[in-house]
Amino acid sequence: MNQDVKSKAQQVLNEAKLKNDDGINLDDYNMGNLGEAEGAYQSESEIPRDIKESMDSVGIDVSAKKSGLYLQSGNKHDLCVSNVKGVELMPIKEALIKYDGTDGKLNLKDYLWKAVAPDKDKYTAEAAIQEITQGYFIYAKKGQKTIFPLQSCLFVNLPGMKQVVHNIIIAEEGSELDIITGCTVHKTAKKALHLGVSEFYVKENARVSFSMVHNWGDDTNVRPRTGIILEDNAQFSNFYIVMSAVKNLQTNPFIQLLGKNSSYYGQTLIYGKGDSYFDTGATAHLIGEGSKAELISRVLAVDNAHIIARGTIIGDGKNVTGHIDCSALILSNNSRVDSIPEISARNPEVTLTHEASVGKIADDHIEYLMSRGLSEDEAINLIVSGFLDVDTSPLPEKLAKETEKIIEMVSASEMG
Amino acid sequence: MSFLRIDDISVEVGGKLILKNFSLNIDRGEVHVLLGPNGAGKTTLIKTLLGFKNYKVLQGHIFFKDQEITELPTNERVKLGIGVLFQHPPEINGVKLSNLLTVCGQKRGNNNHSSTEDVCEDDLAPDLQNLASRLNFTDEYLNRDVNMGFSGGEVKRSEILQMMVLKPDLLLFDEPDSGVDVENVELIAKIMRELLDRDKIPSLQNKSGLIITHLGYILKFLGHITRAHIMMDGTITCSGDPAMIINAIMKNGFESCRQCLACTDGATVFPEVDFSL
Numbered sequence A: 001m002n003q004d005v006k007s008k009a010q011q012v013l014n015e016a017k018l019k020n021d022d023g024i025n026l027d028d029y030n031m032g033n034l035g036e037a038e039g040a041y042q043s044e045s046e047i048p049r050d051i052k053e054s055m056d057s058v059g060i061d062v063s064a065k066k067s068g069l070y071l072q073s074g075n076k077h078d079l080c081v082s083n084v085k086g087v088e089l090m091p092i093k094e095a096l097i098k099y100d101g102t103d104g105k106l107n108l109k110d111y112l113w114k115a116v117a118p119d120k121d122k123y124t125a126e127a128a129i130q131e132i133t134q135g136y137f138i139y140a141k142k143g144q145k146t147i148f149p150l151q152s153c154l155f156v157n158l159p160g161m162k163q164v165v166h167n168i169i170i171a172e173e174g175s176e177l178d179i180i181t182g183c184t185v186h187k188t189a190k191k192a193l194h195l196g197v198s199e200f201y202v203k204e205n206a207r208v209s210f211s212m213v214h215n216w217g218d219d220t221n222v223r224p225r226t227g228i229i230l231e232d233n234a235q236f237s238n239f240y241i242v243m244s245a246v247k248n249l250q251t252n253p254f255i256q257l258l259g260k261n262s263s264y265y266g267q268t269l270i271y272g273k274g275d276s277y278f279d280t281g282a283t284a285h286l287i288g289e290g291s292k293a294e295l296i297s298r299v300l301a302v303d304n305a306h307i308i309a310r311g312t313i314i315g316d317g318k319n320v321t322g323h324i325d326c327s328a329l330i331l332s333n334n335s336r337v338d339s340i341p342e343i344s345a346r347n348p349e350v351t352l353t354h355e356a357s358v359g360k361i362a363d364d365h366i367e368y369l370m371s372r373g374l375s376e377d378e379a380i381n382l383i384v385s386g387f388l389d390v391d392t393s394p395l396p397e398k399l400a401k402e403t404e405k406i407i408e409m410v411s412a413s414e415m416g
Numbered sequence B: 001m002s003f004l005r006i007d008d009i010s011v012e013v014g015g016k017l018i019l020k021n022f023s024l025n026i027d028r029g030e031v032h033v034l035l036g037p038n039g040a041g042k043t044t045l046i047k048t049l050l051g052f053k054n055y056k057v058l059q060g061h062i063f064f065k066d067q068e069i070t071e072l073p074t075n076e077r078v079k080l081g082i083g084v085l086f087q088h089p090p091e092i093n094g095v096k097l098s099n100l101l102t103v104c105g106q107k108r109g110n111n112n113h114s115s116t117e118d119v120c121e122d123d124l125a126p127d128l129q130n131l132a133s134r135l136n137f138t139d140e141y142l143n144r145d146v147n148m149g150f151s152g153g154e155v156k157r158s159e160i161l162q163m164m165v166l167k168p169d170l171l172l173f174d175e176p177d178s179g180v181d182v183e184n185v186e187l188i189a190k191i192m193r194e195l196l197d198r199d200k201i202p203s204l205q206n207k208s209g210l211i212i213t214h215l216g217y218i219l220k221f222l223g224h225i226t227r228a229h230i231m232m233d234g235t236i237t238c239s240g241d242p243a244m245i246i247n248a249i250m251k252n253g254f255e256s257c258r259q260c261l262a263c264t265d266g267a268t269v270f271p272e273v274d275f276s277l
Ligand SMILES: Nc1ncnc2c1ncn2[C@@H]1O[C@H](COP(=O)(O)OP(=O)(O)OP(=O)(O)O)[C@@H](O)[C@H]1O
Pocket: B013, B014, B015, B016, B018, B036, B037, B038, B039, B040, B041, B042, B043, B044, B045, B054, B087
């Protein structure tokens, strides 16, 4: 890696150590199984049952038809299966060796830390300092498509561990990628830190759909760092679902819509319970002419949860449009939701809008349903399940069905 | 035994006394009409009968099927067989009408058919569609959120559709005809007539009803109405023969009902209000 990048990162880390503004000390966690032998399993059938169950909890059904599967425990990959010609799925360490720019091949280094800045904060800096740790590389070659979704699962398996992941996804011109990914933690590994850098590059006329489910423990700190770059006519739909307790989760994917008529649709579903603290959002920068972004979030807070739902759209290019929609339900006296939509126009020819609502379920809605024979709890559940009934229509059919199934399953198990 | 007995209740809403020493009895098989000027407290009475939270019964008792229900939660009252068509139901974001109807159907199944055969969800779906099509509702409506963006007339039809699924024993209709065009009033009335057992011989008429209306026209289609009541300032000021009372209101307005003086010649003077079918 570039020495300059590294020293900048080191500087960010040193400064952050002095401030420690979010109370998370990176030195409190160890790299666990880093350096152990990679590829513990030869095939899906060797995955132990308890791990399969954890994968199930984030919607990764190993028996389902898929174009490929990547499984990582801690800081090493356990299994990587790729079934589709023209769509590569491999551990990033391998990919960096294979795609070195020789013989007319892609040079992966050209994509490393280009969508996410290594000196953005102490987490990206940590990932940069750790050199490249493990993660997945997905590469759809020109015009190639996944038939069934690719699956990936990142699993934190040891207590006290920090999992540092770096993923790179490249969709070449005219390609299509459907990806389901789940991140979860082993029952015994609750006290843990998940730090995931993901960089997406979607080229001309390519389309990526990405569904991600997180299932954490109440002592897990989570810091996904995502960057997405969209070229001309590129499309990205992003579904993000967290319905488990977490200690402290903060994420804010940065989407750069560089290309003409590129589009981004992001939908986030957060069900915060226990003492969970969430600070989630997305930032879309509309640069290419006619590009558009839609940021939608549904937020539900119970118990003592505190959720901050952000959305930022910056309109720079000509005729760009953006919309932020956040609705939140507060179902307990001690929970709290802050909704912070932000739209910024830097050109008279942009159209940016936002709507946000935060509140409890209206009494007259509950009473109305009770007047149809539902108990108070049944009435609340009916309204809440309607609230969680997210619109999956921007996803391709197969992924939409999968995503709906996952939401249904996760909400059934998390909400009792 | 009386079916619904409201015994001298006074009810406060938002710190304001709305119902004052209100009493009313409705027996099994009877259909009553409640008339009264805007703000008299008619809707307040309905919400009190359902036990809504903000409706504080300061005194008096409500009995239904020989059981005191004054303190019962709303859904327990509904389980006993009370059903309401609301004047202004809320829009319920996120709950599809079809979904609510299915839940209503399951509730109904659990409450009444437990001893006979079970009504399962699969049986209900085609049934629902039949009921909906009788009210000229297409699937598009059923897939919409309850009352979201419904027109005035659609709201009433959606309300009555829910009654059709719930099949209550006591039906409370709060202005089923307001804002509804003539054709749809007749459609709604026809279904009310069915739900109220009006076409059965009197000994088999087991349903009871209370109809709140400002217009009277809908009553034409409902067969024999047992009694009419006039409510003013939170209490009943006058009760009697429906034809006579409605004619008197048409002639003299509500003000003269305060002393209940106007009913002497109503029926003969205004024969155009015709209750016979
Ligand atoms: N929450 C409240 N706080 C204060 N006053 C209320 C409240 N709800 C109702 N009222 C008042 O109670 C009175 C009776 O209202 P209600 O809705 O029962 O009248 P109504 O007879 O149904 O009238 P309409 O024919 O217009 O439907 C009105 O004056 C109304 O403003």
